[in-house]
Amino acid sequence: MAKIIVVTSGKGGVGKTTSSAAIGTGLAQRGHSTIIIDFDVGLRNLDLIMGCERRVVYDFVNVINEEATLNQAMIKDKRTDNLYILPASQTRDKDALTEESVAKVLEELKERFEYIICDSPAGIEKGAQMALLFADEAIVVTNPEVSSVRDSDRILGILQSKSLRAREGQEPVKEHLLITRYNPARVNAGEMLSVADVEDILAIPLLGVIPESQDVLKASNQGEPVILNSEAAAGQAYSDAVERLLGKAVEHRFVDEERPGFFKRLLGGRA
């Protein structure tokens, strides 16, 4: 049975597209046929993060308007088998998507894919609501700071009232918390909310903690999802999150400050 997973946040720029690309790639790497859809109509980004911007011919809105078929619009990833991308339109606005037309496209995709990842636009209005409407599961991307956590709570409220599952009184959308841009040193210095703080406030199960890392920018410069960089802590953290999404119990790494360096060990530090 195909699963629709929305990657959402309320607040902009917290790492939704980075996470959609990484998690979609991770699922495909593990043999699950996956498509990542860019719902950010007018501001497409996913194609850049996935490094397929030059292969975009048709987009999601063309498919919605029946100006192109799904097969024409879907882009097969060059690096990872089982993975496709459906880019957003650069020129239309968010009103191009209607409930019926999106439902129709998703039905067709459900026949072909195991996982359909919806990269939501920022905000809590129409565009974000369309991206989460048909979701079975939601990955709520949160940065450890006040405005991001508040917006995550608002988007959780919307998931619980405006998703199709909520509207039709079905089993609720399964919620996952993904904390990104986490900096353990700053947490220890008391300057940043900790994982426990954010979990406490949002009270949904933790899918993963992605550290703040230069490797994410490097990956986006190169158009390669960071999960393909298995040396990078951020890449490893995304891999762990994918394992958990698939139901495996994996311990959380990168939550504590890096292991003490030479001097600290010399001085007998054990923290």
Add this chain to the structure above:
Amino acid sequence: MSIFNYFRTKRAPAASATTAKERLQVIVAHQRGQRNQPDYLPRMQQEILEVIRKYVPVDQEDVQVQVDDSDNCSVLELNVTLPG
């Protein structure tokens, strides 16, 4: 205990993260209270506030209006804090 740990425990605990968490707890509690509230509520709250102000000077936050749904009826709860 190493000298580093010594300094760490000495570090002032006036952490901004603690303030952030406390603020968030209040914000989120408020937000959750407003979920599933009828759309007319903010306007009604405003009008009630205006009526009360004809008689007593109160602040916006002194008037709380909320609808609680139970199984077979809804209760409109109005909480007004009058100046002491």
